[in-house]
Amino acid sequence: MFTTGASNLAEAVDKTFIIIFSIAGFFIVGITAFMIYSVIKFNRKKGVPARQFSGSNTLELIWTVIPLAIVMVMFIYGWRGFAPMRKAPADAMVVTAIGRMWEWEFDYGNGIRTQDLVLPVNKAVRINLKSEDVNHSLFIPAFRVKEDVIPGYETFLWFIPTTVGEYEILCTEYCGLLHSSMLAKAKILEQGDYDSWFAESKETSSVPEPDGYLLLRNTGCIACHSLDGTKLVGPSFLGLFGSERRVVTKEGTISVTADEKYIEHSIYDPNDQLVEGYARGLMQSYTDVVTAEQLVIITDYLKTLTGGN
Numbered sequence: 320m321f322t323t324g325a326s327n328l329a330e331a332v333d334k335t336f337i338i339i340f341s342i343a344g345f346f347i348v349g350i351t352a353f354m355i356y357s358v359i360k361f362n363r364k365k366g367v368p369a370r371q372f373s374g375s376n377t378l379e380l381i382w383t384v385i386p387l388a389i390v391m392v393m394f395i396y397g398w399r400g401f402a403p404m405r406k407a408p409a410d411a412m413v414v415t416a417i418g419r420m421w422e423w424e425f426d427y428g429n430g431i432r433t434q435d436l437v438l439p440v441n442k443a444v445r446i447n448l449k450s451e452d453v454n455h456s457l458f459i460p461a462f463r464v465k466e467d468v469i470p471g472y473e474t475f476l477w478f479i480p481t482t483v484g485e486y487e488i489l490c491t492e493y494c495g496l497l498h499s500s501m502l503a504k505a506k507i508l509e510q511g512d513y514d515s516w517f518a519e520s521k522e523t524s525s526v527p528e529p530d531g532y533l534l535l536r537n538t539g540c541i542a543c544h545s546l547d548g549t550k551l552v553g554p555s556f557l558g559l560f561g562s563e564r565r566v567v568t569k570e571g572t573i574s575v576t577a578d579e580k581y582i583e584h585s586i587y588d589p590n591d592q593l594v595e596g597y598a599r600g601l602m603q604s605y606t607d608v609v610t611a612e613q614l615v616i617i618t619d620y621l622k623t624l625t626g627g628n
């Protein structure tokens with residue numbers, strides 16, 4: 320019916336799903352069939368007076384006890400599957416998943432941060448969940464795990480990946496314009512492959528990213544403005560500084576040079592001078608988000624993004 324699970328938790332989830340689905344299936348077919356039978360069998364016939372009934376203890380007992388037994392079966396299977404999900408083993412390796420509009424980032428705690436979740440097979444992992452802006456939800460269907468990522472709350476999920484391979488990660492809480500592209504991969508490797516990946520990543524990630532970049536990323540700017548010339552929701556940052564822009568103002572379309580003042584104005588009052596060809600109202604003012612100090616760092620960083628555009 321669906322792909323086999325690739326974690327220790329999958330079996331219990333699948334079992335519960337199949338049981339509840341089968342019970343629901345049995346009743347939808349049974350009730351519909353009985354309804355059709357009754358409509359035909361007990362239809363109104365001419366000259367036959369309707370019979371009146373009132374009260375039946377036996378019937379009431381039956382329709383209380385049987386549904387109770389059925390929902391208890393669902394509950395027990397559900398509980399058996401759910402309870403272990405809330406108890407991560409103490410020796411599990413810890414990775415922090417950061418959700419932000421609109422990407423996932425995985426922090427291994429020692430300078431390694433990745434876009435994809437790389438893990439060794441057959442080892443328990445606890446994923447602590449953190450949101451930098453709005454509600455998200457981390458969902459890895461193949462592992463049958465899903466947990467909301469709520470700003471200000473500490474939530475987690477855990478599992479043991481049992482099969483080497485590549486699996487989809489998605490956000491399953493609508494979080495804005497590019498929610499549907501908030502995707503990542505879970506890459507499950509053999510322990511040896513994982514160790515060498517880890518050693519390699521440690522070397523490459525020791526090069527610090529420029530602060531301006533971090534600011535743009537953490538403020539969510541690069542969700543809409545690419546750094547490589549790609550046209551997203553907003554114009555790319557590549558080659559922005561110093562370029563001539565055609566912008567739509569209340570008075571009409573004019574040409575401006577993208578200097579320090581222009582960048583400040585675009586961040587604090589983005590809809591006043593809108594770059595031609597982009598939709599009005601998609602960007603809100605960042606007056607309360609980007610400080611004057613940060614603005615300088617961002618502008619300096621934008622100056623380094625030369626070429627293209």
Ligand SMILES: [Cu+2]
Pocket residue numbers: 418419421454455456490491492493494498501
């Ligand atoms: Cu999201």
